[in-house]
Amino acid sequence: MAIVNTDLKQKTIKKAISLSGVGLHTGKNVTLTFKPSIANSGLAFRRVDLEGNPIIEADACYVTNTQRGTCLEKNGVMIQTSEHVLAALVGMDVDNALIELNASEPPIMDGSSKFFVEAIEKAGILELDAFREEYIVTDVISYTDEESGSEILVMPSKEYQITAMVDFGTKVLGTQNATLNKISDFKKDISNARTFSFLHEIEMLLEHGLIKGGDLNNAIVYVDKALSAETMEKLKIAFKKDSISIKPNGILDNLTLHHPNEAARHKLLDVLGDLALIGIRIKGKVIANKPGHFVNTQFAKKMSKIIKNERRNNVPNIDLNQPPLMDVMQIMAMLPHRQPFLLIDKVFELSENHVIATKNVTMNESFFAGHFPGAPVMPGVLIIEAMAQTGGVLVLNTVPDPENYLTFFMKMDNVKFKQKVMPGDTLIFKCSLITPIRRGICHMQGYAYANGKLCAEAELMAQISKVK
Template sequence: IIDGSSEPFVEIIEEAGLEEQDAAKSWYSIDNNITHYDEKKRVEMMAMPSLEYKVTTLIDFNSPVLGTQHAGLKSMKDFKTEIAPCRTFCFLHELEMLLENNLIKGGDINNAIVVVDKKVTDDEMHRLAKAFGRENMEVKSGGYLNNLDLRFPNEPARHKLLDVIGDLALIGYPIKGHIIASRPGHSTNVDFARKIKQYIRKNKHLKNTPVYDPTQQPIFTSQQIEKTLPHRYPFLLVDKIIELTNTYIVGIKNVTFNEPFFVGHFPGNPIMPGVLQVEALAQTGGILAINAMAGGGQYDTYFLKIDNCKFKAKVVPGDTMVMKMELLNPIRRGIVEMRGTVFVGNKVVTEADLMAQLVKRT
């Protein structure tokens, strides 16, 4: 248990040394308020959108010694000095119950703050001194057993903040959000961590969802696309390109009722064929692959394989398909491997892994 804080663990980690990784850290940003309320324990917790990971805790145990306290951490850079040294705490009546049940074998008054908020008899004090192997114990005006000095005036509230940080690490994802916890405890913290984790799993696919702004100037217009791809009406299925890097591309296809395939697919129930959605992805990926080659438009793409293809929702007239193609591996010997996703709004409607070969035009 050491001293009841996390400071010794921080020191051990620093002694071992830190090594910065080459990869960028991946965060999950909370984009909506997530709330949790435990009516029985009167605990309320909330995760709010924030550009940084911040935590605020409030405690109120109806104790004249502790009163109402709050603590805040605006940046994890301050964790070492502001939060890590803060020790755990308990009330004297809780300590007595634990001793009576032969628990807290590793406990000592040096690794916990013991709050005394009621009068203690000499016999009770003598029994506590004997249990902890001390000659005597006393409580003066401060209300803390053996009159220890607090490291911060609000050390108990800061330790509750420390608990929140540790328990929310069970989410399994580093998050950006402002956590506000009123009267938190370990069990409720864990329940809240579980709730946030479920939210992230449900919405994780939205993390890399491309944002389409119709007023944004496209990188490739339809006329520029025709200079790269050989496709023409009615089989050119990419209207414009809004993002293009060395590793991914984002294209747009506005689906209208005038599409020729709606005549037969299906009368009175127009649905864009799934194979044409995959074709639209392939054309988008072709622009990415051709653009990566020296000579640009002097290549054609021929698709070799489609794997893991899933159609998750219908695409109908009026939908705007936002198509993202990502390179899975560097292009070697003209072979391109890509993962494609079609979004309508924030919803994934189609996804597939595609392989193609680049062939130079003759």
């Protein structure tokens, strides 16, 4: 497994765009507005109907209920049935967007992602000055729900693909499969697949007042039992129809299937939307057998946890015994730092987007005399300084005469220290660009590792300035 910075730019939408409708389960009128968002902000919902306009990030850790859709909750603020909107954004290759709602539930529209996709397309797609991260799957990861027999797994693949296999065990709707081989096919093949239900489920939901915004135009109803006169009358009232009948293919009338396997395609749509909660693009093939929101989101939580752990301990795979790309003399030809403040010894990798360097920490370091007597620990600020010097190599590599420049800190954000660094440790630093270098300004994510573990991390911003 590996988290990598791709050479693809992150994307958002060009302008805000709104659409209105009713919530399927609440029956309330709601307006949804897609808004552009900055790089690395991800996908998030904002409740503009509540005081303070609270934001709920599209994160698997906020999933609380999956009974009738995927519900997110943060600090008591809820978003219901998030999956169709999130599927549309992922399907349209959008990394960062803010979804504003004036109710707890997005409008159901026609029960698919079609109208959300059309809105995103109308708003336009904008490339941002930041590179997209991707999680490359190298081993099979799976989650099984023993109670339902549902299983979802991901295996290595050259791109993000999804196959959904459903078996409802009924005559009217048996075994169906659907596959998305490329995200770019989502609009054409998957986005218009509508939500569906069985008649016995509709009866229960109506009886308990749990489906208030539905009509025969936003939910396919498969008739899996005899339709009594009493049920027929209830459906007429609920759906505000003078008459209701059953089509030869076993669905209630007023709808024509977009695809023979529309149910499986919609299940695939749900999988795509639920897995957006992982929070990073996946390079792998997902196979979902009898998927549902519970198993989808449990798998998303498992993936999210694995990725967070790997992000913490994603030690660069370098051979410290091989000759470096740059030794200390070559580093001094580029950086202005000198002893006792030159804090990196070797550079092993250097590209347009990243750099990897090392420092061998010895007891001879001057700072150990006072930090601390009898218990030597490398000061955290010096770990960050060494990380910044590593980043300095990256930015100074962009100019023809680096010896004529100095590098100055502009900002440090999200600085965290995880492990102590002591004499005898070898520090490995990795810095990757968050945004492309412009006018000598470098914005990067830095990590420091020792003994196979993450020691420190920080977002750094620095600028080079010509002094000669």
